[in-house]
Amino acid sequence: MSGGKILWIAVWLALAGGLYYLADSMLNPNKLSVLGEASTVTLQRGPDGHYRAEALINGTKVNVLVDTGATGVAISQDIADKLNLSSNHAVRTSTANGNTVSYMTRLNSVKLGGVEANNVAAVIAPGLHGEVLLGMSYLGRMDVRLFQGKMTITQVE
Incomplete structure (x- = not known):
């Protein structure tokens, strides 16, 4: 050549x-390296209108979709296997795609930038594909504000 x-x-x-x-x-735009370690994190809205970010669940990096309309944290079976999560018991859940069965679990820690919650309720949702849905079982412990395409999450615990 x-x-x-x-x-x-x-x-x-x-x-x-x-x-x-x-x-x-x-x-x-919301990579761990950009989010920093402060007790307040600001997420940029993606071109599709959603807030996605890299987070640490039990110390392992995962991609999350921040969902203020979700009751809790929902994790796909693939990511649950990656995190070595076990399920306590089955529960019927209602999702945008209809009713399904999920499995209750607890997360030792969920950390988005420097904003961290411990002992977070979650479900393993076998029908979920891809990202983790980061819902109100995490966000409900924080001060969350939306303004001009940015979501600001502040640690309050």
Whole structure:
């Protein structure tokens, strides 16, 4: 392969990497490294109108969808397995997709930036795919404010 072709491949790879970084920054602006450790965290709303972030659950990094309309924290079976969570007992839950069975559990800690809650009620929802829904069993312990596309969450405990 000639030196010119290698240079073009390197340029295209650099451009692709740069585009990926920019797209990821726009779609996922609330990374752990950006949120910091302060007792107040400000989340940027994503282009789809939702607040997504990286959080620590029991010390493990997971992607969460902050959902003020959710009663509690809901975790997919895949993420529950990753976190080694066990279920205490089955409960019937009502979701936007209808009624389903979920499994009650407790989280030792949920941390979003420097805003942390311990002993948080959650459910393992086998029908849930992807992110964790971070609902009111966590958010209800905090001061949460929405203003101009930003969600500010402040530790109050």
